[in-house]
Amino acid sequence: MADIDVKICGLTTAEAIEAAADGGASHAGFVFFEASPRNIRPLDAAALTKHVPESMQRVGVFVDPEDSLLERAITAARLDIVQFHGDEKPERLKAIKGRHKIAIWKAIPVSTASDLEKARRYEGIADLILFDARTPKASRLPGGMGIAFDWKLLERIKHKMPWGLSGGLSAVNVAEAIAVTGTPLIDVSSGVESAPGIKDPKKIAQFMEAVKAT
């Protein structure tokens, strides 16, 4: 496979985790956000993450979480990485990093070129910036909506920090997304589902094949 990391996000079943692992995904994502159809409680995640092989990193996805949820999820699911998808300020993430000694990913919602600049505030704090599509104002979720942004915005950007691409990816368009952006990390959720929150092992396998073919 091309040297590209892949995070399959919003995992809620052992079958989906196994499909991601079999396909060679590097990261398993678990969403701790009640409004999401992929929401999982820390204790359920603890049971589920037993299926995640040591070769994969466990990523917990949060939206402006309270400290207690963060603590319970990090401990119960033995998270390696915490991904923030809300309005978390750099100071808040710095405090979390100091307290938990854990890697931090910050999602930056993108719809225009000026959005990319917002990543700079997290330099020296976030370990990776995830450029994700900005979801419509009225939507329930800030991520996992299957919406893509114009990948050409990332074409000539020199990133100081490690980064990744997400938003509206699927087996059909992931090769083009990689070719246009040169992203070292791909993140997908809706594009490998049969319905919101229902991961499809076959679609996961097809997605991983499409990445390998690049």
Ligand SMILES: O=C(O)c1ccccc1NCC(=O)[C@H](O)[C@H](O)COP(=O)(O)O
């Ligand atoms: O997936 C969710 O339900 C979700 C809810 C709230 C915040 C973030 C969420 N997902 C974060 C992700 O990392 C998704 O993989 C990313 O937004 C891409 O999603 P998609 O466009 O559906 O592939």
